Amino acid sequence: MSLERFISDAISPWMKREGPESDIVLSSRVRLARNIHQYVFPIAADKESAHEVISAISTCMSSENEEEAEKLEMLMMEELKPVQKRVLVEKHLISPNLAEQAKYGAVLMNADESVSIMVNEEDHIRIQCLAPGFQLEEVLHRANEIDDFIEKNVDYAFDERRGYLTSCPTNVGTGLRASVMMHLPALVLSKKMSRIIPAINQLGLAVRGIYGEGTEAQGNIFQISNQMTLGKSEEDIMEDLAGVVMQVIQQERAARQQLQDGLKLQLEDKLFRSLGTLENCRIIQSKEAAKCLSDVRLGIDLEILPGISKTILNELMILTQPGFLQQYAGEVLTPEERDIRRATLIRERIKLENR
Amino acid sequence: MNCEECHEREASLHFTKIINGEKTEFHICEHCAKEKGEFLPGSNSFSIHQLLSGLLHGDGHVPNTPSSNFIPPSLSCEKCGMSYYQFAKIGRFGCDNCYKAFESKLNPIFKRVHGGNTLHAGKIPLRAGSSIQEKKQLQQLKQALQQYILNEEFEKAAETRDVIREIEHRLQQGRDT
Numbered sequence: 001m002s003l004e005r006f007i008s009d010a011i012s013p014w015m016k017r018e019g020p021e022s023d024i025v026l027s028s029r030v031r032l033a034r035n036i037h038q039y040v041f042p043i044a045a046d047k048e049s050a051h052e053v054i055s056a057i058s059t060c061m062s063s064e065n066e067e068e069a070e071k072l073e074m075l076m077m078e079e080l081k082p083v084q085k086r087v088l089v090e091k092h093l094i095s096p097n098l099a100e101q102a103k104y105g106a107v108l109m110n111a112d113e114s115v116s117i118m119v120n121e122e123d124h125i126r127i128q129c130l131a132p133g134f135q136l137e138e139v140l141h142r143a144n145e146i147d148d149f150i151e152k153n154v155d156y157a158f159d160e161r162r163g164y165l166t167s168c169p170t171n172v173g174t175g176l177r178a179s180v181m182m183h184l185p186a187l188v189l190s191k192k193m194s195r196i197i198p199a200i201n202q203l204g205l206a207v208r209g210i211y212g213e214g215t216e217a218q219g220n221i222f223q224i225s226n227q228m229t230l231g232k233s234e235e236d237i238m239e240d241l242a243g244v245v246m247q248v249i250q251q252e253r254a255a256r257q258q259l260q261d262g263l264k265l266q267l268e269d270k271l272f273r274s275l276g277t278l279e280n281c282r283i284i285q286s287k288e289a290a291k292c293l294s295d296v297r298l299g300i301d302l303e304i305l306p307g308i309s310k311t312i313l314n315e316l317m318i319l320t321q322p323g324f325l326q327q328y329a330g331e332v333l334t335p336e337e338r339d340i341r342r343a344t345l346i347r348e349r350i351k352l353e354n355r
Numbered sequence: 356m357n358c359e360e361c362h363e364r365e366a367s368l369h370f371t372k373i374i375n376g377e378k379t380e381f382h383i384c385e386h387c388a389k390e391k392g393e394f395l396p397g398s399n400s401f402s403i404h405q406l407l408s409g410l411l412h413g414d415g416h417v418p419n420t421p422s423s424n425f426i427p428p429s430l431s432c433e434k435c436g437m438s439y440y441q442f443a444k445i446g447r448f449g450c451d452n453c454y455k456a457f458e459s460k461l462n463p464i465f466k467r468v469h470g471g472n473t474l475h476a477g478k479i480p481l482r483a484g485s486s487i488q489e490k491k492q493l494q495q496l497k498q499a500l501q502q503y504i505l506n507e508e509f510e511k512a513a514e515t516r517d518v519i520r521e522i523e524h525r526l527q528q529g530r531d532t
Contacts, residue, residue: 037451040435044449122447144478151480157451158483162465163475165451169461170468172454174477204470230465231472285385287367335385 004352010324011315012091012113012130018310019133023301024249026181026221026314027132029092030139032147033166033175034125035157041167042102042120050104053124057117060153061108072117077105083332086323092130094118115146122167123175125150134245136178136238144234163230173230178238180245183313185220185298186255187248193222196248204228205244219290219317224248260302271299279350281343289320289342308353316349360387432456486526493522 019025035041036056039049054076061072077085077098085099093113098105098121108117118126127146129139157165163173171177187193197207206225209217224245226237259267274295277288284292297313299305318324320342326333329341358366359382366382431438437449439457448454454461465473479487496519503512 035451040450041448043445043447044435044437147478148481151482156480156483158480159451159454159475160487161474162454163477164480165448165454167447167449169446169448169464172465173469173472173475176477228469228472230469231474231476233477237477285365285367 007315007319007349010087010091010319010327011311012093014112014114014130015132015314016311017132019131019135021134021249022132022310024182024184024252025134025245026183027130028135028139029128029130029179029181030136030143031129031177031179032125032127032143032164033123033171033177034127034147034150034164035166036124037155037157039124042104042122042124043167045104045120047104050120054104054106054119056154057119057125057150058106058108060150061117072108072110072115074106074108077102077107083323083326086321087327090318090321090323093128095121095126097121115142117146123171134180134242134249136180136242136245140176140178140234140238170227171229174232174234174237176229176234176237177225178241179223179225180241182222182224182245182248182252183220183294183297184222184248184252185294186259187252188217188220189259190255192251192255196251200224200244200248203240203244205241218287219294219313221290221294221317256298256302267302268304271295271302271304275299275305275350278346281346283336283339284343284346285339286320286322286342289346290317293317308350312349312353316346319345319349356382358382358384358387360384430457430460489522489526493519493526496522 015027019028036053039045039053042050042053045053058074075088080088085094088094088107089096089099091113093109093116094105094107095118098107098118102120104120106119108119109115114130116128116130118128127143127150129142129146131139131142159165164175166172166175184193187196200207204227206223206227208223208225209221224241226241228237232240274292277284277292278296293313293316296305296308297310300308300310300312319328322333322335322338325338325341325345328345329337333341356366358364361384364384364386367385368381368383370381371378432449432453433456434452435449437453439460442448442453442457448457462473496515500512500515500519503509503515
């Protein structure tokens with residue numbers, strides 16, 4: 001398969017569009033956790049009841065209203081190879097938990113992969129909507145539409161006092177987790193991030209790395225999300241998150257300006273060197289690759305490195321993950337082999353830019 | 356920095372655990388991480404459930420009132436069979452009825468994880484929601500009915516009784532379909 005073809009198949013179509021504030025906000029995501037009243041939660045479910053949940057949701061999504069129901073493709077976890085599941089995790093379409101632990105998991109996805117519905121993860125239903133750039137309201141609206149559509153045919157586990165009942169007490173109430181993926185190289189470079197993170201935590205929001213809970217902020221990419229789900233309306237949760245995100249955007253822009261004003265040559269040196277590394281590397285570990293890609297993306301946004309497309313960071317951050325490298329290679333690779341493959345893939349991808 | 360496992364390769368995976376302000380760091384290389392088992396991003400983390408389970412146990416670090424510390428061994432959910440002890444251990448409910456079964460224990464937990472909140476203030480499902488609204492209305496009407504009887508306003512009481520019957524009938528039908 002040619003590299004161009006591989007990339008175009010590998011990258012979710014929604015990622016190729018550009019959204020608002022896309023120089024800093026890479027993507028916006030909303031997740032709603034829902035359960036069906038008549039079945040016990042996946043953690044306590046036997047095979048039979050888990051399969052009933054899957055068939056209930058798949059019939060409901062493919063039901064009578066063809067216009068309303070978007071075409072969704074369903075994948076059963078037990079039928080996928082480990083590398084295929086890993087690729088879905090790296091694309092953020094399923095959670096590591098669904099890939100690894102869920103016994104009778106399944107996922108439904110739409111054609112452009114901006115909607116994915118996980119079945120039998122920690123909860124029966126996890127509706128996830130993604131959009132490029134800063135578009136929290138839009139993704140919540142989309143998720144609500146799907147939620148209402150499912151609710152037409154399914155009795156949700158809902159309590160007047162506690163709201164939507166979820167398996168984990170941290171999700172009860174709205175079941176809503178909204179998150180924004182941000183590229184913050186200037187705040188990291190000027191060492192301001194270590195002060196910003198505790199301040200954001202104080203407001204009841206979490207800051208995490210690119211693959212969620214417990215992961216490191218590779219490539220200066222941070223995920224900011226709400227923690228509380230009970231006692232606040234969906235709109236208030238979104239407003240609080242959006243307010244903080246707007247402030248972080250302003251801080252990052254100011255920090256970028258400062259770097260350009262005060263340390264232009266040093267900055268140029270750093271960014272051009274990173275581009276040089278990516279163009280010439282023969283062996284590269286994911287951490288170094290992420291760092292250089294972040295530099296190159298900053299160079300593109302500041303118009304220091306002209307003629308490279310903006311999507312290169314989002315694309316290569318995903319393509320150089322172990323699952324994708326192995327899928328491209330068509331075989332299982334050792335970490336050392338991956339580092340070589342990664343270098344090759346990055347070099348070839350950058351060559352495509354220079355045509 | 357060298358890998359803490361093999362002391363040969365550069366450490367490329369860095370984990371930080373913070374428990375009660377105490378920071379523990381791990382630095383290992385990809386090779387050693389792989390030997391320890393195929394890992395996926397995010398999956399090796401100290402999970403929210405472990406953390407939550409610590410909270411639920413109230414293992415000395417979280418202030419607990421004496422009354423909420425006492426757990427009758429018989430406290431369990433009749434729908435899924437999960438005991439409160441199991442719930443506290445894994446930090447997850449087994450079904451929606453667990454919320455009723457463990458009701459007496461939940462407020463302190465919700466307060467801790469949701470910034471002091473215990474009550475839902477968001478979306479109400481459309482279909483189930485209409486009957487919730489009607490149930491609330493029904494409660495209010497029944498209270499009003501009592502008041503009318505006490506005040507000997509029998510005409511109003513009769514009207515209210517008819518409205519209550521109508522709503523009850525509708526709710527009953529909704530349940531049958």
